[in-house]
Amino acid sequence: MIGFISYAVFFSTVASILAIAVLGLNLQWGFTGLFNGGVVAFFGAGAYGTLILGGTPQADHLGGFGLIYPLALAGGAAVAGLLAWVVGILTLRLRQDYLAIATFGIAVTFENVMRNAEALSGGAKGFRGFERPLRDLFGDGFGYNLAFFCFVLALLVGVFLFLERLVRSPFGRLLRAIREDEDAARSLGKSPARVRLVSFVTGSVIIGLAGGLYATFYAFISPQDVLPTLTFQIWAMLIVGGAGNNRGAVFGAFLIWGGWTSSGWALSRFAPVEAQLYTGSIQYILIGSIIVTMLLWRPQGLLPERLVISQAGQPRKPRTTGSMT
Amino acid sequence: MIQNLADGILVGSVLSLGAIGLTLVMHMLRFANFSHAELLSIGAYAALVFDAVFAAILPPLAAKIGPLSMTWALALALLAAIAITGASALLIDRLVFRRVRSKGSELSMVFASFGVAMIVRNVTGLLFGLGTQLYSRDIVFAVVVSRDPLLLIKPDQVFVLAAALLVMVALHLVLTRTTLGFALRAVAENPTLAQVNGVNLGRMIALVWVLGGGLAAIAGVFYGLTNQISPMIGRDLVLPVFAATIVGGIGSVYGAVLGGFIVGVAANVALAVLPSGYSPSVPFLIILAVLLVRPNGLFGEARA
Amino acid sequence: MGDAVLRAEGVVAGYVPDLPILKAVDLAVRRASVTVIIGPNGAGKSTLIKTIAGLVPLSSGRIIHDGADISRIRPDRLAAQGIAYVPQMDNIFRTLTIRQNLDLALRRAGAEAAGRLEDLYARFPPLADKRNEKAGALSGGQRQFLAVAMALAARPSLILMDEPSAGLSPKAAQEVLECARGLTEQGVTILLVEQNVKQALRLADHCYILAEGRNQLDGSAADLLSDPVVGEIYLGARRKGAA
Numbered sequence A: 001m002i003g004f005i006s007y008a009v010f011f012s013t014v015a016s017i018l019a020i021a022v023l024g025l026n027l028q029w030g031f032t033g034l035f036n037g038g039v040v041a042f043f044g045a046g047a048y049g050t051l052i053l054g055g056t057p058q059a060d061h062l063g064g065f066g067l068i069y070p071l072a073l074a075g076g077a078a079v080a081g082l083l084a085w086v087v088g089i090l091t092l093r094l095r096q097d098y099l100a101i102a103t104f105g106i107a108v109t110f111e112n113v114m115r116n117a118e119a120l121s122g123g124a125k126g127f128r129g130f131e132r133p134l135r136d137l138f139g140d141g142f143g144y145n146l147a148f149f150c151f152v153l154a155l156l157v158g159v160f161l162f163l164e165r166l167v168r169s170p171f172g173r174l175l176r177a178i179r180e181d182e183d184a185a186r187s188l189g190k191s192p193a194r195v196r197l198v199s200f201v202t203g204s205v206i207i208g209l210a211g212g213l214y215a216t217f218y219a220f221i222s223p224q225d226v227l228p229t230l231t232f233q234i235w236a237m238l239i240v241g242g243a244g245n246n247r248g249a250v251f252g253a254f255l256i257w258g259g260w261t262s263s264g265w266a267l268s269r270f271a272p273v274e275a276q277l278y279t280g281s282i283q284y285i286l287i288g289s290i291i292v293t294m295l296l297w298r299p300q301g302l303l304p305e306r307l308v309i310s311q312a313g314q315p316r317k318p319r320t321t322g323s324m325t
Numbered sequence B: 001m002i003q004n005l006a007d008g009i010l011v012g013s014v015l016s017l018g019a020i021g022l023t024l025v026m027h028m029l030r031f032a033n034f035s036h037a038e039l040l041s042i043g044a045y046a047a048l049v050f051d052a053v054f055a056a057i058l059p060p061l062a063a064k065i066g067p068l069s070m071t072w073a074l075a076l077a078l079l080a081a082i083a084i085t086g087a088s089a090l091l092i093d094r095l096v097f098r099r100v101r102s103k104g105s106e107l108s109m110v111f112a113s114f115g116v117a118m119i120v121r122n123v124t125g126l127l128f129g130l131g132t133q134l135y136s137r138d139i140v141f142a143v144v145v146s147r148d149p150l151l152l153i154k155p156d157q158v159f160v161l162a163a164a165l166l167v168m169v170a171l172h173l174v175l176t177r178t179t180l181g182f183a184l185r186a187v188a189e190n191p192t193l194a195q196v197n198g199v200n201l202g203r204m205i206a207l208v209w210v211l212g213g214g215l216a217a218i219a220g221v222f223y224g225l226t227n228q229i230s231p232m233i234g235r236d237l238v239l240p241v242f243a244a245t246i247v248g249g250i251g252s253v254y255g256a257v258l259g260g261f262i263v264g265v266a267a268n269v270a271l272a273v274l275p276s277g278y279s280p281s282v283p284f285l286i287i288l289a290v291l292l293v294r295p296n297g298l299f300g301e302a303r304a
Numbered sequence C: 001m002g003d004a005v006l007r008a009e010g011v012v013a014g015y016v017p018d019l020p021i022l023k024a025v026d027l028a029v030r031r032a033s034v035t036v037i038i039g040p041n042g043a044g045k046s047t048l049i050k051t052i053a054g055l056v057p058l059s060s061g062r063i064i065h066d067g068a069d070i071s072r073i074r075p076d077r078l079a080a081q082g083i084a085y086v087p088q089m090d091n092i093f094r095t096l097t098i099r100q101n102l103d104l105a106l107r108r109a110g111a112e113a114a115g116r117l118e119d120l121y122a123r124f125p126p127l128a129d130k131r132n133e134k135a136g137a138l139s140g141g142q143r144q145f146l147a148v149a150m151a152l153a154a155r156p157s158l159i160l161m162d163e164p165s166a167g168l169s170p171k172a173a174q175e176v177l178e179c180a181r182g183l184t185e186q187g188v189t190i191l192l193v194e195q196n197v198k199q200a201l202r203l204a205d206h207c208y209i210l211a212e213g214r215n216q217l218d219g220s221a222a223d224l225l226s227d228p229v230v231g232e233i234y235l236g237a238r239r240k241g242a243a
């Protein structure tokens, strides 16, 4: 029983961390229509940033600033935001698919740099030497995990409430207006590029926060944690849950993470030994199929965005589909 | 340095072939196709299979062509790979992209292409194993072109470059001399007007996929001939191929050709400056530089 | 009008489901005539033309051409059946040369293509002079002539034109409209939308007035030209009278 509860806490902690990242992506994609193809770069920036800022002194690479934990975590999120700001400035005024390509590129580059720049990140061995906060108080066992879960959960709720508020505010309406009809928003005297940048950076800060929590939880981060596949997983969570709906984002995170871990468990347990090597491949095929199936079958996700009527009595102007069908 | 340049030109020819197909698809279907590089992988593996089949059916075909490591069987397999890859591209469009296109926005297509890439890459891994393979185990010796500075070139490299250039010239002639080429360019510029002028849009889209797939197959086989074949070909080439299209300007075939060579050369020459581990980052730096200096690429036109 | 070559019957059509732009439109166009559609901005004139050309889906009603229902036929098939459409804007391929634009339009002409190309050059000499230039470099009037030349390439029996004189100098506008008129002598039927109401009515046989996606009025062009109500609304007669 205690084993089960302990596993449930472990599972829920990781799922909640991922849910925070999915919420950040939802702000970008669901509410603003920005395609972030490199979620993992911002997640990784938060993770490395937090460990470098809050870690113990390191012999062979950067780190050991020993900042108190909240500052380290916030610093990590800020690093992610800074990265997003640079990418955003360069790409947000261009064709939408440039953002997709540039963010994808930054994720590849981020992983590549973390793997090679040993002086910065510890290289392929990863980054250790991080004291988990309040370890003296909670010890190393189940108690610590439970306390940390509560901390993550509190942050998840906080981010959730913040975003719910944000999207109902005038700024949130502006985001959707730009998503639906950029020209109309421009004609109202709003600068779509600036609003997009704010949304993109805010979303990335949230994704970076998730990365910082992830690194704290494992007290370790390595290039293996920031492979592009994590981007797919987070995207799948959002698409399955329902882009544009914060509840959907959280629901999708738990659902997909549950499916991911249980498929991994089932494969390791029931698949023949020769096939074990291919567990990852099978899981990725599953997740790719889920993405494609959702887009074909239910592109609005399981919990679709509730339509917000933007002007009294007027239905939202549907996007005209291209003539290329 | 000069060796890097020579190697870069070779990689460039592969990237160019990949980028031509991608730029056509991106221009005509208006989405960034993250699964395009997987077509190179499909082509490389299809040729691997048919190479073995042809060599088994008709053993004399296993003989090498002149000084190349390419055999007659592989040359035939290349044709089969072109057909298979073109058909795969078309099939993927029918099964996924066309349906998403009729439902959602262009960005849903981008996302669908992520999913498709993931499926193709891992199915390839399941079918052919995760390890690397080679078309030929025989070692082909490089020819010393110059000793100081040292420049080694394999006959295969010369062949690949010449063949890639030939394909590009052929495509150029089709686009500038035939009404089929005009129709393709017309669809890219204004699909509605093309239809009104009697162009069957569905058929042109199919043609673009078959063309893109065929060129990708050639690129994939050439890549396999000078490197190794692995299920990760797509993962490793997706960013360089995107960089080539962006450098050239989306929609420009000549831009894609030039972009491919620029990216290939830059990535290899950068190795003379950067530690070798960083070469996967070079395409991204090139993308950034282009977006800063000339967002529409060398030959691209601004489009909303 | 028993010998109508084109008929629209109770056409309801629009760009997105459940949002009809054309709410109920009827139309009959006589063979070898010029019929003009006029109406305020946003009335749905362009939409009607595009619907006939097969570019906008009908949700009810039908369109009959030469006795056959063409409501569900793809635009490229309609083009092959002799229905040409000259859009209002973006009606040539800017990135192709003039020659390439025409070759594309002549793609289905087979052995006749070379002869027809010479005919078109003879009819529009400025195009012949600039045949190897990019069409994007043409002036507004020349562009319009190229668009008309492309429409003529397939030897259509019916040409749909959307504001062919918009943005042209008065002289060029007159030329384009006279060119359209001239075509009817070879048995071609013309249906066009015009803002230049007076000019169009002088040259047309029949006229439809459209507003808010519905027929308002129709009659012979001569009648409408002298109709006081139409004159007041569309020809600025009152302003002139008051002045």
Ligand SMILES: Nc1ncnc2c1ncn2[C@@H]1O[C@H](COP(=O)(O)OP(=O)(O)O)[C@@H](O)[C@H]1O
Binding pocket: A320, C015, C016, C021, C039, C040, C041, C042, C043, C044, C045, C046, C047, C048
């Ligand atoms: N591509 C389109 N998608 C959605 N609505 C359109 C489109 N084109 C025109 N409309 C709408 O259809 C209505 C009629 O437009 P149109 O037929 O162009 O009018 P007209 O040519 O009479 O000025 C307008 O309200 C316009 O906003």
Ligand SMILES: [Mg+2]
Binding pocket: C045, C046, C047, C088
């Ligand atoms: Mg109009």
